[in-house]
Amino acid sequence: MRVGVLTGGGDCPGLNAVIRAVVRKGVKTHGFEFVGYRDGWKGPLEGITMELGIEQCRGILPRGGTILGSSRTNPFKIDGGVERIQENLAKDGVDALVAIGGEDTLGVATKLADLGVDVVGVPKTIDNDLSGTDFTFGFDTAVNIATEAIDRLHTTAESHHRVLVVEVMGRHAGWIALHSGLAGGANIVLIPEQPFDIEEVCSLVESRFESRYSPILVVSEGAIPKEGGDMTLVSQELDAFGHVRLGGIGDRIAKEIEDRTGKEARAVVLGHIQRGGTPTAFDRWLATRFGLAAIDAVATKNFGTMMALRGTKIEQVPLIEGTGELKLVSPEEYAEAQVFFG
């Protein structure tokens, strides 16, 4: 049996661990051969392959990124894209495909499965917002990096009696903000699921200062103000080039707090350091077990499935479970954390 492997979407610590586990168990237990497709769906679309065997997977376990490269190419948005993929898989003698990726990548996999391609999916999102699995790999690494940053910022906040706003990843879901905010002892956590009232935020900031402590806010990049809420345009600073200097939601909230409370506020945007570099032990373990289960699914021809963590077990669930709906922070989970805020 010949198995193709590809990784799609934004990079995520643990991708290489999945690839290594898929290949190693595929070769040693099942006697499979492998074809590495480069740069996500672009690989099978354009027929760009690389050699993929146990040798290529040596030493990659602790490395971030993906040795296969990645892209956001979507064959369904390209004329004749699906047909070209099917042709290339046939040409390469590929019997089954392991697709490692997030909502988009697995969405393509789901549609290809419907068209008869033998595909198995491994869920990947740093944001942890895929349904059907307790956790996705990469998330634990991101949360640890954000938590370490918050740990570091506490002393700066205290020493300067200053508000610090930490912007973390999470466009639609607040998991990274909620977990790192809880773990880092943040005083306010703002997430996309719960639009915020800037006036409430400012009174929390002020009450925190009254108790002699400096507040730290953790904010998802996708956090939004309540409709009708008064988050007006702040006075626009100019930088050395005479340009407006204004960033994303973190910068905006910091500016609003300064304007409204008179307290110095600074934003730190963690950005890509949350998704690069070596994975935590948890992410390596989870990614490895996803990979082992994925190649077992191929061997048992349980196609159209996606690997999922349920408790401490890896289960093979229908692909549609992962791509159907985003997993969001529930009001109860957000409420649970409130006792630490303010």
Next chain:
Amino acid sequence: MRVGVLTGGGDCPGLNAVIRAVVRKGVKTHGFEFVGYRDGWKGPLEGITMELGIEQCRGILPRGGTILGSSRTNPFKIDGGVERIQENLAKDGVDALVAIGGEDTLGVATKLADLGVDVVGVPKTIDNDLSGTDFTFGFDTAVNIATEAIDRLHTTAESHHRVLVVEVMGRHAGWIALHSGLAGGANIVLIPEQPFDIEEVCSLVESRFESRYSPILVVSEGAIPKEGGDMTLVSQELDAFGHVRLGGIGDRIAKEIEDRTGKEARAVVLGHIQRGGTPTAFDRWLATRFGLAAIDAVATKNFGTMMALRGTKIEQVPLIEGTGELKLVSPEEYAEAQVFFG
């Protein structure tokens, strides 16, 4: 309501996070008062208390150890111990007790609950071998520290063509060895649940060298040779003081490998650095949620229970579930990892 809190047994990253969550939610949501008992069961036994409120819990979230101190005192092994505990709880006006600890501490809690003490348990073991919960806090920190050590040792092994044996915690269960071995890309993992054959180990070592790579072994402190296995007394080195120089199982296995294969082998015993210091984000999150659930159990008078992680939920399960039986690595879980060994 007045609630006593104590921590027993070996220390474990996350203990302070539990205490903080218990106190913070107890005070802010339920209006409880707290009594801190020092040094495990010794505290209520000898009536040694400390003030415990929101103020005492400031800044302790990222800190290892326990602000309450710990001990291995067992009141059931002391004449009149149980009666003295009941008297002291009464004297201190304590209505309910939150006991944070492992098998022994929760074992005492279970017996006290049977005697009518209103007690709620929070499971704690760095070894992750308590039944009834998917994970215990502290384990993730230990696994990460062991994994980082293994990462570091890979380059030493390669550069010197040398066998490295890493001894990690785990007296009865191999969870730390298995997870860190998988995450660190170890070549052999030996755990208490699966007695090893030293000759098999040596042939794996030799076959690894044949493929030009240097082997890394991860060994639980409780790993044992197969009965009848030939792990004879090795020639005893003398140190600078003329004394025999021989350590635990890690050192012994290294020595055996040297004697049997002629390859240089060194052991590294990670010891207490696995259980001290700041917890990972996962452990802070889990410990915090255990603490929140524990004080809720007190508030709803759901006594005789222990907090447990099931998937992503915290549940309140009977104390006996955690203390009845050790959770061991199953043969299937051990077998799953074999594809990476050798």
Next chain:
Amino acid sequence: MRVGVLTGGGDCPGLNAVIRAVVRKGVKTHGFEFVGYRDGWKGPLEGITMELGIEQCRGILPRGGTILGSSRTNPFKIDGGVERIQENLAKDGVDALVAIGGEDTLGVATKLADLGVDVVGVPKTIDNDLSGTDFTFGFDTAVNIATEAIDRLHTTAESHHRVLVVEVMGRHAGWIALHSGLAGGANIVLIPEQPFDIEEVCSLVESRFESRYSPILVVSEGAIPKEGGDMTLVSQELDAFGHVRLGGIGDRIAKEIEDRTGKEARAVVLGHIQRGGTPTAFDRWLATRFGLAAIDAVATKNFGTMMALRGTKIEQVPLIEGTGELKLVSPEEYAEAQVFFG
């Protein structure tokens, strides 16, 4: 003898280590008493003190920030400021002052010394741009944090064939950029001392891609384009609020590269995480030794001096040496690194 201690300016890992060393040796060796002044020069200006003895210094060695607080208050810019400081020192019975801070704080110290105040300075700048000392504490921590971030970004750059721009601290001097760029294996380093030509930068970016690798740029926050250089206003993106979204020099350079080369480019601005949190071992060692030397300078009445690292020795040099002129990256030092760029 009663000694006042204050910390001024931006916070910097190692401040607490200096305070601890000053106090501990002052009490144990010289029998001094201490007065802690809060928030930099604001403390002696407004007579805001805190108790400062061995007890207050327990456990602060690994902690970032400063237990004394900090500010940018300059008594020379306040009517009667100097007189009020002299009065408060007299009122508090303070015989000598240890001032820990950067250019501004030590500049005030220098002027006060001229007016007869018995003061000893400890140099502090995360930017490492104070003359007279080989290194300042805090710098090594900042460089390590920046280097770890660059390490993490390499895999992201490779996996996405993307340019990554890392903006680090350094308003006037490029030390952090140069050291972390060298240590992190960056492909281009831009520093304030060497105005850059954006077209040259873009051709380096393109030639890097030609050799199949994705470039990482490290940029000091104070880096500037060559005069007459063509760094025109880039098309201004709007964010979700309809506001211009444009940050500092890092964001601008990323945008220019995208516009000019057609390659995706992203900026990461490390900001305050470079200056908060626990110091590296080097910074704790240097800060501790600065503190020991400072209190020895007080004991020997060698006032008007500043502590300086020369090789592995701590020397007491005239305050003016540290505050006279900034220490900048020389053309030779920048040229030395060029062999790794491009």
Next chain:
Amino acid sequence: MRVGVLTGGGDCPGLNAVIRAVVRKGVKTHGFEFVGYRDGWKGPLEGITMELGIEQCRGILPRGGTILGSSRTNPFKIDGGVERIQENLAKDGVDALVAIGGEDTLGVATKLADLGVDVVGVPKTIDNDLSGTDFTFGFDTAVNIATEAIDRLHTTAESHHRVLVVEVMGRHAGWIALHSGLAGGANIVLIPEQPFDIEEVCSLVESRFESRYSPILVVSEGAIPKEGGDMTLVSQELDAFGHVRLGGIGDRIAKEIEDRTGKEARAVVLGHIQRGGTPTAFDRWLATRFGLAAIDAVATKNFGTMMALRGTKIEQVPLIEGTGELKLVSPEEYAEAQVFFG
């Protein structure tokens, strides 16, 4: 010009950074070709080479160990060894040699230089005990790892009212113990240069407990008791195999303290994790600059020299300066730290 490169002795974080800098500058600036010799002096002795160019050096900067391998082979202890090296250098067309290593490796280099081999040395010792240079690379990494371990152990010591003994590297010199002890806030530091009196150590331990704190000792592996001092054979514990369980000096001191003070004491032996894995930013910077200077020395035919850090400059000093005499901790340097002990 063809240049041979080799690395000898124990591994040390930063070796790969030296190799990369030597090769990169050699190729790009000087147009040299390179021959990699494998496993220290064994390489030129037995004619074992590997390809070495810019390509082989990609990605190695952050990696521990050495891509060239290492050994302790000494050609002067082998009949005809020197002649065979000279023959192999001639056969490989090697005009000059860069030898990276410690006392032994550079000792061989010194003798070969005397015999007319054109050699340049780069000093390497994790112990920092080579004369002629302020610091050697690898030392900063070792000190940081030891300091992090001490940080972690503080909370364990406190929570259990227990003595913790940390054994660090340093056979002849106490630099790692002294620096990490200072940086980690240890209470007692024992180094080879200052034989200890176990009774004094025990009274320091007891006085520490009297002030409610638990002591942490940092001990060099080469620390020795004072002659005539009473460090008698402790009662020998048996392990599960019926064997004596006794380790190095750390274990012995812990046992003595338990026996003499009745306090629980545990030893942690850091071992090889101090010398493996990714180097700190300082070590990468220093190693890189040593490499650049070494190839410049080759280019200017300044043979028989060794690179040395003096302040912030790299200087080329006679090889004999590095190999003549060990650099030890002076009594003054040890005394300086005493104020933190006890």
